[in-house]
Amino acid sequence: MKRLLILLALLVGANVHAQKFDGLAATPQMGWNSWNSFACDINEQLIRDTADAMVKLGLKDAGYQYVNIDDCWHGQRDKDGFIHPDPQRFPSGMKTLADYVHSKGLKLGIYSDAGATTCGGKPGSRGHEYQDAKTYADWGVDYVKYDWCDTKGLSAPGAYTTMRDAIRAAGRPMLLSMCEWGDNKAWEWGKDIGHSWRTTADIYPCWNCELNHDAFSRLGVLRILDRQAGLRKYAGPGHWNDMDMLEVGMGMSGDEDRAHFSIWAMMASPLILGNDLRKMPESTRSILANKDVIAISQDQAGIQAWKFFDDGRLEYWARPLANNEWALMVLNRGEQAVNLSYDWKAHFISDEMSKREVDFKKAVYGWRDIWGGKSGDTGKKLEASVAPHSVLLLHLKTKG
Structure with missing residues (x-):
C-alpha cells in the first residue's frame, strides 16, 4: 500500500x-x-x-x-x-x-x-x-x-x-x-x-x-x-x-x-x-x-559535420569546432586506394547553418593527420593516399 x-x-x-x-x-x-x-x-x-x-x-x-x-x-x-x-x-x-x-x-x-x-x-x-x-x-x-x-x-x-x-x-x-x-x-x-x-x-x-x-x-x-x-x-x-x-x-x-x-x-x-x-x-x-x-x-560547439565536396572517388566532410578550429574527413567508400592532391585554396568552405566559413586564400591553417600522425599546413596542396574503406581525418588550427 x-x-x-x-x-x-x-x-x-x-x-x-x-x-x-x-x-x-x-x-x-x-x-x-x-x-x-x-x-x-x-x-x-x-x-x-x-x-x-x-x-x-x-x-x-x-x-x-x-x-x-x-x-x-x-x-x-x-x-x-x-x-x-x-x-x-x-x-x-x-x-x-x-x-x-x-x-x-x-x-x-x-x-x-x-x-x-x-x-x-x-x-x-x-x-x-x-x-x-x-x-x-x-x-x-x-x-x-x-x-x-x-x-x-x-x-x-x-x-x-x-x-x-x-x-x-x-x-x-x-x-x-x-x-x-x-x-x-x-x-x-x-x-x-x-x-x-x-x-x-x-x-x-x-x-x-x-x-x-x-x-x-x-x-x-x-x-x-x-x-x-x-x-x-x-x-x-x-x-x-x-x-x-x-x-x-x-x-x-x-x-x-x-x-x-x-x-x-x-x-x-x-x-x-x-x-x-x-x-x-x-x-x-x-x-x-x-x-x-x-x-x-566531444567538441563544445556541438555542430554536426556535413559533406561539402565529392569528387566521385572521395567524399570531403567538414565539422566546425570551437575556437575557430575545424575537423576535415576524407572518406574512401570504394574498393581501391585513391591518391589525392587537394588544393585548399580551390575550396571555400561555408556552413549556412552554423554561419562558420573558412577561406584558405586568406588564412593558413596547420593540419594534423589524426590516424597517420603527419602534419602540414593549408599553404600547400594536401598530398595523400586514402586506403579503401578508410578515412583521412585532419584537425585544423589557425597558424600564428
Whole structure:
C-alpha cells in the first residue's frame, strides 16, 4: 500500500509541462551497451566486469562513463505492478549493482520499452511509466534507453513525453535515449523530450551492407551514414542524432573500424561501445581511446559535420569546432586506394547553418593527420593516399 501511495503522489505531483533534465549530454554521450555482443545473455557479473574493464583499460579516463544494461534484465512485476530484475541473472539486485558501478566513477544505464513488452519479450513500461521511472531512480539509474517494440496504436511523441515526465517526477536526473529507429522522425519533435534519438534501423558490423530479417533490416556503416542527410540541423548540445551503437572490434577490418569511429565522431553521434571489453585487443582499444578523435566528438560547439565536396572517388566532410578550429574527413567508400592532391585554396568552405566559413586564400591553417600522425599546413596542396574503406581525418588550427 505504501508503494501505491508513493506512486499516486508521483502521478498527482507530475507537471504536465515537465521538462527533461538539462545538463545531461551537453556533448554526445559516451559509454557501453550490452546488446551488440551479448543480446539477452547478460548477468550482473558481466556488468561488474565491464565496469572494471572500462576503468582498467583507460576508457573511463578517455571519457566513457555509462555502463548500459540492454534488454532481458527483467524479472516479473509484483502484485503492485513494480518491476524487479531477474533473480537468477541479477541476484544482488539493481541497487547493489548501481552502487558498484558508481564506486568505479561510472554511471549505470538501463533499458525499457514504450510497449507492453520489450523487443526481447520482457515486461515493457506501457501503463507503468511512473512506476518504472520511480523504481529506476530508487535503484540509482542514470540513463534510460527507451525502445519501440509492441507499440501498435501508440503515438511516439506521446509515449516518449510520458516517460520524460515520469523521469522528471521521479526526481533523479536520467538521460533519456529514444530508440524508435527513426520511424516517427523523432528529430522533428524530440528536442525537448529526449537527449538523443535513433535515426535508423539497428547497425550491423559491415561496411556497406543491409542484413534483411523477416520484419526488419540491419544496416552497415555507410548505409547509416547515408540516412543522415538533412538531419544535422536538428542536433546540438543536449539533443543528438543517434546513429546507433558502435561496432568497432566486432569483425570489421582495422581501416573500417577507424573509419566507423571517425564518422560517428564527425557526425556528433553518441559513442556507445558494443564490443566485449573484457577481451578487447590493444588494436581495438587504441582506436576507441584515441583522444584526438574523441575530442572531435566531444567538441563544445556541438555542430554536426556535413559533406561539402565529392569528387566521385572521395567524399570531403567538414565539422566546425570551437575556437575557430575545424575537423576535415576524407572518406574512401570504394574498393581501391585513391591518391589525392587537394588544393585548399580551390575550396571555400561555408556552413549556412552554423554561419562558420573558412577561406584558405586568406588564412593558413596547420593540419594534423589524426590516424597517420603527419602534419602540414593549408599553404600547400594536401598530398595523400586514402586506403579503401578508410578515412583521412585532419584537425585544423589557425597558424600564428
